[in-house]
Amino acid sequence: MDKIRESLLKPSRTSKLERRGKLISLVSLSSICLVVIAIFIFIAFRGLATFTSDHVSLVDFVTGTVWNPDVEVNGQPLVGALPMITGSFLITILATALALPFAIGTALMMTDITPKMGTKILQPVLELLVGIPSVVYGFVGLTVVVPFIRDVFGGSGFGILAGTFVLFVMVLPTVTSMTVDALRSVPKNYRSASLALGATRWQTIYKVVLRAATPGILTAIVFGMARAFGEALAVQMVVGNAALMPSSLVAPASTLTSVLTTGIGNTVLGTVQNDALWSLALILLLMSLTFNLVIHFIAKRGELKQ
Amino acid sequence: MANTILKTKDVKLKYGDFEALHGIDLSFNENEITALIGPSGCGKSTFLRCLNRMNDLIDGVTITGEFDYRGKDVYAEDYDIVELRKQIGMVFQQPNPFPMSIYDNVAYGLRVAGVRDKETLDEAVQTSLKQAAIWDEVKDKLDKSALALSGGQQQRVCIARALAVSPDIILLDEPTSALDPHSSRQIEATLLQLKEKYTIITVTHNLQQAARIADRTAFFLQGDLIEADDTKNIFMNPAHKETSDFITGRFG
Structure with missing residues (x-):
């Protein structure tokens, strides 16, 4: 006992x-x-x-x-930080907007249209795209994108547009793979129910699958924007780094991150110049916080709808 | 004598190398309920899904045999599969309403068929919901999400959704297996009413259900059709030993 x-x-x-x-x-x-x-x-x-x-x-x-x-x-x-704030937002929005149709298209190929090829070819390609270091993207942007823009649109080639193209490639895998997750999480029986009602595959995708996946796709967009907003090196290499209000998409401009990376080594801690850079960093931080909150908000609302 | 509306001959289905159906000859009569019964994995659901070509969606499936639906082979090269599925509707085992309003769910089939007219849609939604015996429960909340309904209600909305496109035949794949007994009885009552206008083919695990609602019953076992006859004969006087063993609960 x-x-x-x-x-x-x-x-x-x-x-x-x-x-x-x-x-x-x-x-x-x-x-x-x-x-x-x-x-x-x-x-x-x-x-x-x-x-x-x-x-x-x-x-x-x-x-x-x-x-x-x-x-x-x-x-x-x-x-005055408005030029950088504008530059950051412009590049972020343009790059994500440009990436979105490609991401949704690619994701649909992988989930609904040719799932076999999707998992065999597209998945590894996407993973590879994620793995390439940003300095390589920047370098490619510098040697390919910038001259291309210079030839086609004139100007120096550096600017928002070059940054947009480089960031487009960089956010594409993030947005795509998250869109794929969103589409895969749409129950299969929605698809069969729609097809059984005499809907074509495209109607099924458009009216049921994409609609059911909308919260997930929105999350993917915000994640892509967060990534674009915070990317520094590759953007800095192609954006021109002129702290001016961008007068056109092909004029040299700057972003919060590019000013930070170019400036941070040249200032002394405690001086006005240094403090101003920290203020930019603070804006960046607040923005990523905002992106996170938005993601949480979307996720919450998505749950409620289910 | 009832009209035969759909007739299959020597239907074989293979998943890769595995033959799941070994030549099924079965015919279905107009305005009757036919129940497909048999133990799990006997191929009854697989067979059902052949009838509106839902198995086409699965990789590596090969289907041979004849499917004569009103004089035309369903698997003919030029058969319009979208049109076929409008004629032969389907209700699934799990209630699967779309994450939309009740109205949009029921109107879905018509909308994808190009119907835009609000009045036509309104009328079809109302008629189908009434036919599915759920109108009274949902008429005040047609704009609410269908996902907020109970399982039994969801399933009846799914039936209404299938009815809205005015199909010729309705296939039901164990429509009540995910539901409680009360909801199941409601669905059964609905089906009995529906056979006045539609031909119904249902797969069921529930023998009593088959006995209660089906005019004809077909017994499947390991990919073979053992026998198909009037429900009364199957249950009271089966021709095969396997059938009587199954009916009396000796296996399955």
């Missing part, structure tokens, strides 16, 4: 193991959270210094069109 009593009261080996496992997971989780929070605080602290210690007004920063932190006018550095 006492033996059973004792074994019940004392934690067993397995329950100790369980507790240890729980502890390890908890430590890993909390340290990751800590790092993320620390990064947030650090960037916010640095990014806000522009406004607190350098006394730049937030409105001037967001709406100003001249970016020249070395020059002071009326005691205020010229740090």
